[in-house]
Amino acid sequence: MGGGQELDADRRYTDMAQVCDDPRVDAVVIAAPARLHADLVVAAARAGKHVFCEKPMALSLADADRAIAAARDAGVVLAGGDSSGGSRPTGPPPAPCWTAGRSAHRGCCVP
Structure with missing residues (x-):
């Protein structure tokens, strides 16, 4: 199974241009190979999408x-981090990361 079926997603995309062109999409999670992260972040941001990018954001x-x-x-909003679970639970980023417009929280960049 893949492509969103396990999440019961009502939309599936085969490339980033489709995501960027969809006005129903407000935010994206980038969990692609690291070599693609920066270009995908730039494409999503230019399309007006908020972004959570898996580590590393860039090489x-x-x-x-x-x-x-x-x-x-x-x-x-551009946030970065690791959602793999690792050995310690990390939880979501702190609320100010998503709402204040600026933040000093580690692993988070906002405009």
């Missing part, structure tokens, strides 16, 4: 700066 400082700049320019 270079220049790509991370590009992703952060795209989110700031678009006025969308």
Whole structure:
């Protein structure tokens, strides 16, 4: 099973352009191979989508700066972290990360 069936999703996409073009999508979770993260963050941000990106956000400082700049320019929330569960439960990011417009919380970038 895959492609959203296990989540009973009513929409499925085969590429990022479809996600970016869908006005019903407010936010995306990027859990692709790390080499694609920065480009996907930039595409989603430019489309006005809020983004949660799995670690690492980028493989270079220049790509991370590009992703952060795209989110700031678009006025969308960009958050990063690890949702794999790991050995310790981490829970969702703190509320100020999502609502205050700026945050000092580790692992979180907002415009």
